[in-house]
Amino acid sequence: MPEAPLRHVFVYGTLRRGGRNDINRLQPAPGYVGMGEVQGVLYHVDRYPGLTLGGEEAVTVVGEVYRITPELEVVLDRIEQIVPGADSEYFKREIDVAVNGNSMGCLVYEINPERVREKQVIGHGDWIVFHGA
Template identity: 65%
Template structure:
């Protein structure tokens, strides 16, 4: 795929390496680009997290950036339960994410605020750290 048409995704939860649903086990295989972060709030929804972007109390939510093919994006959409309308659990957002000084235009799956209401806020922004037992919350 030509450079200008390449699609990237930022994963921050169970899709991260060593996560419950490691993206590297999916097909077509993504290409790891590097680590990045977005400003937002990370919530413990259930066995998986949800990210809301921005806010005055935002922290750096860490994740991984991957180059993906359209077929993998379609698979991820299904996995994240993307639906048209306001009832979708996640919404697709496009953000530039810095990886080693280079900005990548990334797809980010942002949680619907209605789905994180009343859920536990993960104060440090790292799902892997949280899910491994270092349950630092705020």
């Protein structure tokens, strides 16, 4: 049986290196690809951030890109509380991310816009700088 293809994920919050949910501590281990950037709005939700993609107030949001297995994707879905329907905390998107000067298709966990109403905007787009790791 052929192995499932590896995918890429863009992580911008607690899953970043040194974060509370550092992806590098998860199994099966991911492969670091490089730093990435997307356009969006980053919010301070609680002890973690939420990203909405695009929009009039979009800034460059920075994060890390990793190669992941389908097994690790299941773990990430659990951490991000992905559930079917409109009540999910995050929605999983596949978008193009700027990585090392190239464009690469990546999974991005986008916060449900209902969860960030009245939440603080992080204007510079870097959770680690904002939160102090």
